[in-house]
Amino acid sequence: MLVIGIAGGTGSGKTTVVRKIMESLPKGEVALITQDSYYKDNSHLPMEDRKKINFDHPNSIEFDLLKKHLYDLIKGNSIEEPTYSYKTCSRLPETNTVHPKKVIIIEGILVLTNEELRDLFDIKIFVSADADDRLIRVINRDITERGWGVDVIMQRYRETIKPMHLQFIEPSKRYADIIIPEGGKNKVAIDIVKSYIKQNL
DSSP, rough: OEEEEEOOOTTSSSHHHHHHHHHHHHHEEEEEEEEEBBBOOTTTSHHHHHTTOOTTTTGGHHHHHHHHHHHHHHHHOOOOEEEETTTTEEEEEEEEOOOOOOOEEOOOOTTTTTTTHHHOOOOEEEOOOOOOOHHHHHHHHHHHHOOOOHHHHHHHIIIIIIIHHIIGGGGGGGGGSSEEEEEEEHHHHHHHHHHHHHHOO
């Protein structure tokens, strides 16, 4: 079994990198867990308070559950991955059954910030991208996927995304074994990662 942690700033192209890695491997041999599934449940809070949650701070993640689930997969046990709604800022009742596979990918902006989780990774990857490119992707994503207005997105970028990136996410790059500049556009770097994975399976 090979456990891969893939981090990088919001809008850096992590999802594209993950997709290209998964497409290169035999179907059914890869399990993907996303950090976003492990945001703490905030259904007990009034909606106005939920809207103020800083999703880019490590305290927003239930790392203990994420680590437990990864331990279970490594031991050969299936898990029930939570599902999270950005619209309600709470966990949904449905879960996603994840079975242990030859390759397990853990993807998310903060996955390299937690030492205990980091120590479980065989390969640590950081996807890097220009700040302007990341902002454009964030705007497009939050409008189409989350139904947010541009004013709300820009306020969140100034107040949480940018400062949290500088405080937590960018510094976690030093723990990476491989840094992929330009995200999914960097074919050479992605091909190197694919080759390494295939050699170690």
